[in-house]
Amino acid sequence: MKYFNIVFAVFAVILIQACNPMDDILEDLEISNTVVADLDLTLTEDDYGLVGLSFPNFGSDDEAKTLIPDILTEKYPQFGEGSSALVTYDIYSPVRINDEYMDTVRTEDYEALGFTYGNLDGVNDIVDVIEYKFPDAGERDVVTLTYEWYCGGCPDQGTRTSKIANYDGSWYVSYVPTSEDYAFMGQSFPNFDSRTTARERIAYVLSDRYPFAEAGDIRTAVFTYTYVPDGGSRQFEDFLVVFEYDGSSWVPFQDVVSQTLQLGHDGSAWVPDNTIKYNMTGDDFAWVAAEFGDRNPDGASSADRYGNFDLTLWSNDQILEAVGELLLDLFPAVEGQKYLVSYATWEPGAGTGELHVIYEGGSYVEVR
């Protein structure tokens, strides 16, 4: 029975295990407890409140870019490096008339500008006159101009009054509803008492009148807006609306505009980032194999056969080269555009790799 003690001692040793070197390694593992996610969200009224805004919109794009990362951090502290967010938000950027000018083009004006026939015959002429007569007029100013109009084939020959509006640095001859137009738009009087109704209905008229525009074309309209201020008498004033053609109809700019912003989490904070995530497909590996048959024959035949980068056959530089050329083949090159490309690997043993690249100076380079 004396050996029973030895057996007992061995069991004791087993149960009082010495330190395990594996534990030290695992302690040093830098495991972030954050989660990676690709968010797609629209900010709610509460979200704007998180950064102290009393209205559910931002005043400008710059303000949005400054405050959205704070909102995301506040709202989703759990998402960390590698996460992305596509945020839809509102900007309050109302179109309002700055200053109004009014004048009539006189004989000396025509002469001074070299219009020898004493009239104007094109939109360019009108712009020339405005720049001559109102050198201080600028963004969102509206000029009411009376001038002699002679334009072959154009309607309204003779003396004409137009409202010309400046939007985003360009002058546009605005559409101004006539009394008939107001009636057509359902108004008992030649004015609107609702700006929303005005925008909707004028858009309809424009779509009817100018159906052959191209997407991105801009038009302006100036209508008469009437309202009764608190404790005052009824007011009538010009109101400017800007329209953009979206390919099928004229769309008025609202006071609040929706925008989107792409952000990425860099490990410490959310930063505006245009990175597009892309996963390499089997077809992509076939394309790489075809392109790299000369440069890396072993790697190419392996990529073709297995649909991955065998890391014993592909160096990091070769993978970067292959991914860069693949992106050029797949997408239009845009300076500053980033891609996060993930791809299958063989290490040996299946794994995955990722490359974060940016298009700079004619090729894709790694983002560092």
Place this chain on the structure above:
Amino acid sequence: MGFSNFYKPLFALAFLAFAFTPAFSQGSITGKVMDEDTSEPLIGATILVKGTTTGTITDLDGSFTLQGIDAGTQAIIISFIGYQEMEQEVDVRNGQTANLGQILVPSSSIGLAEVQVISSVAVARETPVAVSTLKAEQIESKIGSQEFPEILKSTPGVYATKSGGGFGDGRINVRGFDSQNVAVLINGVPVNDMENGRVYWSNWAGLTDATSIMQVQRGLGAARVAVPSIGGTINIISKASDMDKGGYVYAGAGNDAYSKIGFGISSGLSDNGWAFSLSGAKTQGNGYVDGTEFLSYSYYATIAKRFSSKHEVTLTAIGAKQEHGQRQDQSLLSEYEQSPRGIRYNPDWGYKNGQLTHIEDNFYHKPQISLNHYWTISPSAQLSTAVYASYGTGGGGGTGGDNKFNNSDYRVDGLVDLDRIVRENQAEYDFGAVSFLRASRNDHKWYGMLSSFTKDFDNGLSLLAGLDLRYYKGEHFQEVTDLLGAAYYLDDNDINNPINAAKVGDKFNYYNDGIVNWTGGFLQLEYSDGESFSGFVTVNASNTGYDRIDYFNNLDSDPNQRVGTFNFFGYGAKGGLNYNLNENHNIFANIGYFEKAPGFDAVFPNFNNENINADAENQKITSYELGYGWRTANFAANINVYRTLWADRTFTDGFRGPDGEEFTANILGVNALHQGVELDARWKLSRDFSVTGMLSIGDWTWENDLEGVGIILDGAQIDEVDVFIAGLHVGDAAQTTAALGINYQLMPDLRFNIDYNYYDRLYANFDPTSRSDESVRGVEAWQLPDFGIFDVNVTYDLTIAGMKASLYGNVYNLANEKYVMDAQDGSNHDAYTSRVYYGYGRTWNLGLKLRF
């Protein structure tokens, strides 16, 4: 009343009794019990004086002493499991010791001795090789739910792991060489894959129940046929039909819903010379690792017929039809830490429509049938022939199409979101699969013949001559197994059917046959003076012919669809000497050189019939070994040193010539040197307590750098190859291993084993030829933390309803040590970038065997 006072009279009485003993006229008997065929001592055989209850069991060297036996003619009965019961008469004289000398006990298994000759089983103190042998009883009590090769883990030079942890996915390295360089023979028949040399243990699940002897011969070994024994040879001898009628039933259970039921029956030898044995088992479980559920039906049958004293024929069939989920992909340590499943985490499975679905799995059935004929031509001449056939059907599951499966976007809690892949497949406008599941099939047929002629001469010399013929045809293709919601997968890889809308069961991607023709022969001269000197010299030669049929890359009308045979010649020579200094000490030495033909993939590196590497080079192996053995009644130890130089490890690289033509360069000079010392010992401190120990220290390193090796085409250098590996340790197997075992018989029917296995100097696996950048010069692969594992085994013999029964209990990794056993070196050669498999935590297994 004092203690001593009470006992004094008793002592006095005992003394008196002792003093009077000689008056009854008694003597002693000693002897040494040995296996008749192998001359191995039989340890633990029972010696009983007939008609009495006086008896003993044999020691480590097979010796026994019976004292106080009545003078006169007595009979002793020698019995041991697996051996015929023997009765021997002895004349006992008063006060003297009758020495029976060596008592040779014949095996009770029919054909076991003969098959050991065919399979070159090494004999202690005679065959000059380093060897460790395990017997059926040890396997039976300890194997439990372990992987079959793990049973060898406490022997020197061996590193066995469960790899990914799937059923039958275990691996074994010997002296730092992986399974491609370790020969595995089952009843003398080589079972390393004919194309790539690997061994798939899941094919051989039936061996757990059917092995009678398992022997690791380290280094060159004793095999006469040409085998890839760079690291060593694992020789497995299955159970033969038993002389006695009987059988058993077995039931076992273990962790993670493990269960096994099995049976075995033996007819016994009939009067007209027939005998048969049959065993079968069903094993299933969920697996310790997530997503590794398994189910296996294994069987083993053997029929023997003795026609006369000259002819004996045995027919043996062994196989296992199994399927199991796999963990194919190693993960980063951080991925295990982040997974709620910890070390059981497996990235290769998921749920599809609520059903557990294996993305990586394996299904295979490879019956091997062998017909052996033993012909005793004359007392000094024998001819042994084995004709065998083996048919493999099955393959491994994996992924097809775009690899969304490894993409983190497609993972929920670490599992693959198969339902999302299904939804995306179903959203495809053309109903085709973007991502799906497939199997890579590897069906094969293998026929062979192994024949060995032995002629003994009077002067102690024997001549052996033999023939080793093999024909192998492997069919390789991928087939669609699950379209994951799609209607088909559009594949354009079949030149004969370029618009292949493959459905479940259809072939895609590749389809080709590999054909291997093997012709080998050997000649061996053996010498034994029957006492102290024995030795051998062997030469062998083999021709490996590789042929390939490509049904996808070549048109059916293309004569090059079948490319024709490319031949590679290999040869080897080895010799050794054993000298028994006396009955306690022996020394041995062996030396050899052989050349091994390159593998199939080195000859067809681009998986097509166009770019063939007909000049692939042989690998060259030089090895020598020196050993010493010490054996007494209570102590046995072996120590040996070895040195193996593996030169010109196959290294092929693809290049393009100036006109864009592809060709393959064979780069020589990737060499490894494996040397080391191995020690094992067994010390019997008392009849019921013994200690076993093992220490193995390897020094396995890559020899040299290749710098600026020019690739010359038509006299012009077109490229340069660098490999920076000089002095780096070989990875993938622990270079230091040690084991300590305690075997304690608490009661006659209750035995304990505690085994401690320790591993150190284990480097992550890496491909030496990938070390082509000078910045990694001298940078070792990640060295894994050392670790030690305790296993406990309890065996209890009992009688149930008149039947003998044994209860086996095993707890593996009792201390629940957390350790990494398999690692693939990472980009920074550290713990954080390497991909690993953890070993199992604590697991258990309980089994009951009833014999009748």
